[in-house]
Amino acid sequence: MIYGKKVSQYQKTNVETASGVELVVMCYEHAVRFLKEAKDHYDKRNYPEKAKALQKALDIINELKC
Numbered sequence: 001m002i003y004g005k006k007v008s009q010y011q012k013t014n015v016e017t018a019s020g021v022e023l024v025v026m027c028y029e030h031a032v033r034f035l036k037e038a039k040d041h042y043d044k045r046n047y048p049e050k051a052k053a054l055q056k057a058l059d060i061i062n063e064l065k066c
Contacts, residue, residue, distance in 0.1 A: 024064065031060040 018026065034057035041050035 027060050027064055031057045031064075034060070 015023070015026070034053045038050045038053035038057065041047070041053060
């Protein structure tokens with residue numbers, strides 16, 4: 001539990017100190033991660049989790065379009 005809290009603090013610090021370009025890159029990296037998760041869920045025929053991962057990726061991409 002302590003490890004998870006420290007990781008969360010580290011991630012928060014990264015976001016707070018990142019430049020605009022770095023934030024966009026982080027968003028794309030997360031979108032790609034969710035797309036890979038969606039493919040893994042698809043391969044395992046876990047369609048509800050696939051849909052959740054795809055929606056997360058789409059949410060990020062739609063925010064970046066604004």
